[in-house]
Amino acid sequence: MFVRLYIPHSRTSLPASMFSRNDFSIWSILRKCIGMELSKITMPVIFNEPLSFLQRLTEYMEHTYLIHQANASSDSIERMKCVAAFAVSAVASQWERTGKPFNPLLGETYELVREDLGFRLISEQVSHHPPVSAFHAEGLKKDFVFHGSIYPKLKFWGKSVEAEPKGIITLELPKYNEAYTWTNPTCCVHNIIVGQLWIEQYGNVEVLNHKTGERCCLNFKPCGLFGKELHKVEGYILDKSKKKVCSLYGKWTECMYIVDYAALEAHKRSGKGTAEKKTNFDFVAGVTSGNFSCDLVVYPVVQGSREEVEEIPLPEADTVEVIPGSYLLWRIAPRPVNSTEMYSFTSFAMQLNELEKDMDGLIPKTDCRLRPDIRAMENGDIDLASEEKKRLEEKQRAACKTHSKSDDEWKTKWFQQGQNPHNGSQDWLFSAGYWNRNYPLLPDIY
Secondary structure (H helix, E strand, C coil), rough: CCCCCCCCCCCCCCCCCCCCCCCCCHHHHHCCCCCCCHHHHHCCCHHEEEEEEEEEEEHHHHHHHHHHHHHHCHHHHHHHHHHHHHHCCHHHHHHHCCCCEEECCCEEEEEECCCCEEEEEEEEEECCCEEEEEEEEEECCCCCEEEEEEEEEEEEECCCCEEECCCEEEEEEECCEEEECCCCCCEEECCCCCCCEEEEEEEEEEEECCCCCCEEEEEEECCCCCCCCCEEEEEECCCCCCCEEEEEEEEEEEEEEEEHHHHHHHHCCCCCCCCCCCCCCCCEEEEECCEEECCCCCCCEEEECCCCCCCCCCCCCCCCCCCCCCCCECCCCCCCCHHHCCCCCHHHHHCCCCCCCCCCCCCCHHHHHCCCCHHHHHCCHHHHHHHHHHHHHHHHHHHHHHHHHHHCCCCCEEEEEEEEECCCCCCEEEECCCCHCCCCCCCCCC
């Protein structure tokens, strides 16, 4: 028994276009906050997009077909290729996203059922300080479980903001009794003081198959001096004997390819490995990182300069050189034609906050779709959105103060803190019961 939250002819646009942020300065806010914990900073609503961070987390699921492809393969290395591509694709929707998602309120939830993609998901804000968001998705045919908790460590360096991801992401494939774990790369926002903001993500991501010992080592490359490495992702898969069996390469903003490891090394030795397709610009994109979203502005970086930037449209051709013998693992889905006016949302994101009539009385009163500040912003009423955002934040502070003075501790509803069963790390695990559609004693958070 669950409400169908996906309708084949769901909306293709938001009720109102996004607001211009040209007259606002992020630095004017952050310069007063040097040394502060960034998750405690209250940002003006103009810097938001009409989604909660819980809804933004749901965008991990846009490319669920890669999980289904992994399930369809009888070879563990082939499954690892699909899982690695899914790990990269999970951050692709942040590309060109210029808005900060709303900070979830403690106890806030979000659910999504996509029968066409074969999954259902529930998420909950399980902690306020530090802010922690937990999610649990499962295949409608019980063919996979995907879960995790996100709580980034944020650092403000004066000219940039860095978000180091914390929390383990886990994918389980019951058919093969396999579990894969990994963490997301680091996100950094540059040019906080002067110039246009631009974002990169970098760091090593290791996807581990706990049953076979096979692993995929991915390197999200930092931009580099002239932007030549911007968005690039390279890596390789190790079998259980730690032999490199194949290589992966591409850009998290475009596509990922797979090629035989020996073929890649031969390509590099031939001197062709540095010859990327020539373009006069590199694109930079954003990644969500916790309650202070690092996906604030997206602008291209002009080669030879890190300060002078100008807006340039996306080239039609890929900027990834395809090595002979490669085959495509994953390609980003095209954005809707009206995406620029709609906070650069994907088609998937456009539907996340849609509230259908048949949801009334079925989804719990803590669901993000019922948040008045997000709904007001989506409808184009920026003044009401700002008023409601302030009211909800004050209400949450008052509730936390009341709980701190009493013996009545806050208790999460759908997740419990415990050990990840595969690597032993601290995690938030789904405690079941949500899909029974029985929601007594829910907190009044809105």
